[in-house]
Every structure is written in structure tokens, then in C-alpha cells.
Amino acid sequence: MDGITRILRRFIGVTILICIFLFIFNLIMLGSVVFNGMYGEQSPKNVLRNVVLELERKDSNYVLGESAKNLLEQEHAWAMLIDSTGKVRWNYKLPEEIPLSYTLIEAAKFSRNYLMDYPVFVWEHNDGLVVIGYPKENYAKYQFYFPVSWISSLPMRTVTLFIGNIALALFLSILIGTRLIKSVRPLIAGVHALSNEEPTYVEVKGIFSDLAESINHTSDMLQEKNAALRARDKARSNWIAGISHDIRTPLSMVLGYASELEENMTVPVEQRQQAGIIRQQAQKLRSLVSDLNLVSMLEYEMQPLNLKSIRLSMLARQVASEFLNNGLDERFTITLDIPDENIKVKADEKLLLRAINNLVQNSITHNPNGCKILLKTCLSSDNQTCCFIVSDNGKGVPRNELSDLIELPYSSSRKRLVHNGHGLGLPMVARICQAHHGQLVLESEIGKGMKAIIQLPQVFIQQ
């Protein structure tokens, strides 16, 4: 479920990033779009200041500078100067309904709000109060009052707001994310099960229903294919078993009569020898049939294994004794190297013996001029695997042909054709190793002999 937490984390990260981006974006929009055009060309404050600065007293009259006049003109505003007694001393384009004298209360009133619905702004002048008025409904005037304590806590409040926003974003993203994950989780489990070739069914509902459907479909298809494959393997294996069974009966007669002729003293020597050759070939055919059957059973995992714990040293002695007892040619020698009697494996004794016998027989068959054969048992450096090594000092095999030797003859993975023998021997040994969760490793080079290593998992025995 590591994938799910990763998706959730990524999802939350992206959400927060989007929030921050939105916040910054909003700030920019606020400045550039919302507050843009809040005032016309000039803010009322600017106009007022200009008017105050340029309003000069000349004798008993007042004169307004040209630039200030232009400004007022532009804004369609009017202006007046009220002295300390409340009389209008000077005005500019004053509308007619505006009174020319004000009491203190009236002045206080319009300075804060409107003068007869004209939005007005006031500024202090040496000789009184300058008032400029804009056309009606041109400006809305608002007053703001804030307690100082509130102002001073404003940064704190802003930060709180900001954090609150982030928390909300986090909460929402987790909420949405987990809901998403909830609907994705069965899909993920389904896909994992698919890759393990397990049968799986994902409930079809929600936004991913079509995805769930196709997962279910794929699972069904995979199961069907596997079943078909198993059935075909079984059929193939049974077919080979059947053929080898059918070959055995006629072969019995070939072998029987040939060996009978070979031992019949009334038959001339030459014919007896020929009968002997027939008998030998029939025996070869017999071992080929049984090898073929075993390889096919192993290949399709139908060979039952009679597993028990076996000491490798015992196998080595048994194989060597058998070869010596059956009259090993004196051009061959078999040496044992058993550093540890206690190396044990869990294996089918008959199969393992057959594999080792096969390796030794290979050394003998392929080196007709004789060689030294070494049987060695050892443990790998990490104590995890046991090795049974069969090596000789014979003519060897080119290194690039080694990988071919354990492939089945005539299969597509075998590049070269079989040189001699039926080519089933080493593939059979390799498959016996695989059936025991081990492997066969071949090492050789031309003129440097052949080394076959049967690697099997070690069995730990409690002392």
C-alpha cells in the first residue's frame, strides 16, 4: 500500500501548491483589475491639494492658478473658500443651490458627508476652509474607524486567516484525496493481483467502473489462458508418457529376442555379435525413452518428488562405487573430495542420483581417451547453497556452447544442433535441479575439462 500513501502525499502537495498560487494570483488581480479605475485621472485629495496651493490672496480677492483651474474643469468639480465666520469668500463654478454661509454645525456635517448631495472634500487653508464638490452621484463617501488594539492585532489576524486557509485547503485535499483513494484502492489491489496472476474481482461501481470492468475481464482472461496452458501442458506430458509406454512393448520384444539370440550358442559368432549390437541399441532406446518421459514430466511440473534429507557425501560415494562396481575402464579415475560430511539437501534421492550418474556418464562418453573425474561436495560462501561438483580434465566444450547444452534439443532456444548423443542428458539434469529449487551451472573451455555444478538449497539440521 506504499503506492497509495505516495499518491495521497502527491495529491495534498499539489492542492496546497494550487492554493498558494490562487492566493498570489488573487492579490495580483486585486491590484491590477479590481482597484484599477477607482479614481478617474486624479484622486479628490490631489485636486484639493492643488487647489489649496494655488489659491492665492490678491488684496481682498482670491485667484486660482491655471493648472488647478484645469483640474477642476476636468473633474467637472466646483470649489469654494469658507472663512472662519462661515461666509463663502471665494468660489469657482459654485452651483446656485449651494448656500453662501454656514454655521459650525453645517460645516461639520458636510465635511463628513455630502453638501446637498454633492460629494465634497475639505482642506485647511490659511484663510479658512477650501471645499471642492464633485457632481452628484460621482463619489460615494465612507468613514472608517478602527480601535487601535484592533489595528495592532491586524498582522496576527492576517496570519491566522492565512493559516486557516491553508488548514482548510489541507483538510479538503485530504478529504477528497482519501475518497479518491478509497475508490482507487480496489483497482490498485486488482492490478497487483493481475501481475501476480491471481484471480481477482473488483466491484464495479463509481467513477472507475469501466476500469474495474476491464480489470475483471483481464483477470478472467488470464485465468482462462493459464488453465488452457495447464491443460495443454498436461495433454503434452500425457502424450509423451503414452508414446513412451507404447514404445516399451515392441522394444521389449526387440530387446528380448536380440538378447536371446546373443546368448544362443547354436548361432554363429558373427550373428551373435550382431544380435548384441541390436540389444545394445535397444537398451539405448530404452534409456532414451525413460529420459524423455522424465524430462517431459519435469518440464510440465508433473513429476512427483519423493523428498527426504540426504547427505551429499553419501551420494558421491554411492555414484563412485556404482561406476567402479560396473567395471569402469582403467583409463578413467574417480576421485572424491568431501570436506564436510554434514552437507545435507532435501531431495528426491533417485532423481538426484540419476542426475549425478548422468554427469559422470557424460564425462566418460565424451572423453573416450580417458580422464580424471572428480566428485566434490561443498557449501557456498554464504552457507545458503550446497554444491555437488562433477568435473573432469577432458577435452571440454567451447564456452559459448555451454548455455545451449541445458536447453532441450530441437527447441527454439537452442541455437546449435546436438553434436552427439540424444542431447537430453544435460537438459534433464538441469530440470532435476530446477525441480529441487536449485540450478545447474556449467563451466568449461576447450582443452580445460568440463565442470558441472549442481547447486541446491542447503538444509539446516539441528544438532
Added chain:
Amino acid sequence: MENIKNKKILIVDDEPEIRKMIEGFLRKEGFFRIYLAANCEETLKICHSIKPQIAILDVMLPDGDGFTLLSSIRQFSQMPIFFLTAKGEDQDRLLGLGLGADDYIVKPFLPRELILRLTAILKRVYTTTVTQQLPVFMVEGCTIDLESAVVRSNRGEQPLTAKEHALLLKLYENRGRIVTSDALCEAVWGGDYYGYENSLMVHIRRIREKIEMNPSKPKSLLTVRGLGYKLMVKKE
């Protein structure tokens, strides 16, 4: 030995050629009371009427399989039965032997092997009146009598212990051939025999003291370095 040859033998196989071939081999060996059957029905009929003393059964028969046939024969007869079949898988072999067959030979077979196993079974089953005799044999310089568990030589008679007896029997059964120390230990101590190698060496030395003229230079009970031991027997 003569009475073995006049035993009634029943051969059951659906292939007429095979029946004929086996019959031929048996007749050549001196057996003359040979009966043939091609299926289960015939077999049961012959078993009831003729009461053969040994039967050779095929497993695959047209009207049934040999395993079931064996079971039905066993209901009324305890005669020795062995399978001769093209079904060579271990399971079949174990099934057949488990049902009480006396032997199991896989086709194709050598006629000699068939005859040897057949006579071995007949001897074992029908010569019990003479008691199952243990071998008495000669080695260089003495006679070993496993029947009475003694070694006789010009130095007199020396008894054999049970372990020495078991070792000599195992070695004699494989005379002239190497017997691995593992196989010897298993024969004497059975099952889990690891760690008995030193005891084995002690017992071998004691045997040599009894049968060898010069125990440190053995001539009959030879050590095959790293493998095991070999017993050399004088030809009778």
C-alpha cells in the same frame, strides 16, 4: 532345485507376441507348465481352475487393470504375483508393490533379468521347507558360516557378534563389489546412521581379526579408500 521348474506359471498380457516371447524364454529355462491369459476374465477363470503357483501380470489389460486384478486374485489366493508392465513411473511401481506384488519389472526388460527374478521369487516362496538358509562361504584362509554365525579356520572356531554378522551378510550379498560405508551403516544400524563411521571401522577391524591371516594386510575384506569396503570370496 528341480521342483521349481515344475511350478505352474500364468502369463497375463494382452499382446500375443509378448506372451509367446515370455513363454519361449521360460520353456528354454526348463519350465513346462505355462498357461496364458489375455484379459482379466480369462485370468480369473484360469486361477480358479488350474490354480497356478506364480503369475506374471501386465497392468494395462483390455477389460481392466492389473492392480484391480491383483486385488481380486488376492481374495482367494496367496500365490506370488509380479508385474511386468510398460508403466514405468514411480507411482505405478509403488502402487503395485504396495498392493502386495512380489516384484515389478518395467518393459522393456532383459530376458535374463526376468528369469532371475522369477526363480528368486519361486525359491523364496516354495523352498521354505528347507528353511531359508544363510550362506556359508569360503574366503582366503577360512570358512564363514553365517547360518551358525561362526568363522572356522585352522585356528579354530570363532563366534560372530550380531553386528559383525549383519556386516558380513551385507558384504556377501554384494561380494566382489564395493559397498559404501553408508550402505553398511544402514544395514547394521538402520535409518539415521550418520556418525557411526568410527564404530563401523571398529567392527570391520574385529571382523578382520577373525577372518584375515594378517589383519593389517587384509586380503578378503578390502578397504576402498573414501568409499567403503569390498569382500572377496573364493569361488566354490
